Amino acid sequence: MTYFIDRRPNAKHKSAVNRQRFLERYRKHIKRSVEEAVNRRSITDMERGEKISIPTKDISEPVFQHGPGGARNIVSPGNKEFLEGDKIRRPAGQGGGNGAGEGGASNQGEGNDEFAFTLSREEFLEFVFDGLELPHLQRKPLKSLEEIKMVRAGLARDGVPSRISITRSMREAYARRIAMRAPIKRALKEAQEALAAEERKDPVLRNPARVVELKAEIERLEKRIDAIPFIDTYDLRYHQLAAQPQPSSQAVMFCVMDVSGSMTQNHKDIAKRFFLLLYLFLEKHYEKVELVFVRHHTAAREVNEEEFFYSRETGGTIVSSALNLVNKIIEKRYPAGQWNLYVAQASDGDNWDDDSNICRDLLVKQLMPQLQYYAYVEITPHDHQSLWHEYETVAAQFPERFAMRQIVDAGDIYPVFRELFKRRMSQER
Known part of the structure; x- marks a missing residue:
């Protein structure tokens, strides 16, 4: 072996x-x-x-061993317990140990920890983040800053060794050798035929000087054929690369967090952990994803990363203020025809009663027709309130692009995150 x-x-x-x-x-x-x-x-x-x-x-690895094989007779001196044909039972197992956690204490045997x-x-x-992706990511038309991909654009005589075309270079070398040898081989064949004809003549009529001359010519032609190089720098061909504009798959993720007074510190910590997971996921797997952080209570503000995670500002709750701000930012900086748009929202579900209907209308009429995906997580151990029920109406109209999940405690964060961003087999490329 x-x-x-x-x-x-x-x-x-x-x-x-x-x-x-x-x-x-x-x-x-x-x-x-x-x-x-x-x-x-x-x-x-x-x-x-x-x-x-x-x-x-x-x-543990599987191991093959040679057993004794066949029938064996064993003589055990001093045996007072067993007779011929008795089957010996395995010893009951306390201690000794073949590994960690196998029974009680013992003063003998060896084991291995995990x-x-x-x-x-x-x-x-x-x-x-194994098995996760942004849902429904699409190729968008070219922007002013185009995504460039280097593609092969034919062959050239000059280039770097790493891009040499071996097949084409050998083909060129073979064609050159054929072309250069052809006239020499014809002359060689003619000289060999003339020498053969001269040597077939009667010795009296044979011209010795002509024989010597033909042999010298044959030797010279054979050396010329041998001198033709197998491959020459003239034969080398290199793949040529050209920059080709590519459709851009750039995306923007809007992180919307409720920081109203009803969000306790525990709720905010859970929301921050959810968004931190999202941030790390996007940073690791996508190069062209921008992040927009939006905090809201009665009013919404676009903030930077540090303020989003650590600011202590709070107030009442009007969720539509955040949705209106997201819509304005999209219209101003991220046109839907050029960007893949995503929104992730975290809230405890508490909202001013008359505002939940406004949120539903904003999503159905303005945001969802532009978005690739909307993920809503509600952080509460209690019954759902009006915002959740209005969002259920949105989810019924956009079942593939609107997802909502409930988080009760910190242990639910990772499973919910994986559900929201799991890889879909029908993902549009």
Whole structure:
């Protein structure tokens, strides 16, 4: 049997290839540990790695051994308990141990703890956001700043070695050798035929000087053929690249958070953790996604990232103020024909009674026809209020592009986030 061992050097004497193979093999265990880690972390502690433990029994490898085979007779001196044909029972198992957590204490035997290793920040985030994507992301028409893709644009005689076309270069070399050898081979064939005719003559009529001359000519022509190079710099061809404008798949995510007086500090912490997950997800997987942060109570304001997460401003609740602001920003800076538009809203569901109907009309008539996706999370352990019921009407009209979920405590954040942004098989590319 032949064994192939990957000994390519990696940073810190580790094999990146083997590590990726290990992570893929135990993906189920690792993902479960990552989900638990996400639920117990604070809002400021989402970007570091994580220490993962896998039970020893789950990393055991199958082993083939040669057994004794056949029927065996064993003589046990001093046996007072068993007779011939008796079956020996397995010893009842306390202590001794084949691993961690297998029974009580013992003064003998050896065991192994769970296998523990540390995920890097990139690996941790990869498992956190595995299988997630922005729903219904579409290619939009070109903007003034076009997305450029380098594509092949024929062949050229000049270029860098990394873009050499081996097939075309060898074809050119073969054609050149045929073209250069053809007249020489014809002359060689004529000289060989003349020499053969001269040598077939009677010795009396044969011209020795002519024979010597023809042999010299044949030798010279053969050297000329051998001197033709197999490949020449003239034969080399290189792939030429040209910049080609591409449709842009740029997107903008509006993060809308309720900071009214009815939102307790616990509610705000849950909302911040949800938006922090969203922020990390977009930062990791998408290069051309802009974030717009909107906080609202009775009035809505566009704020920066730091103010969005840490400002203590509060007040009453008018949700439509935030929706009106989002609509104005879209009209001013993000036309729907050029951008993929997304909104993620977090609230406790409390709203001024007469305002919920206004929110519904704003969504149905103005926002939803422009948006790719709207995600609403309601952070409350209580019964839903008027805003939720009005949003249900919107969800019924736009079932594919409007999603709403309830979060009761911090443990619901990650499962709800995965439900809202899970990969859809019918995603339009």
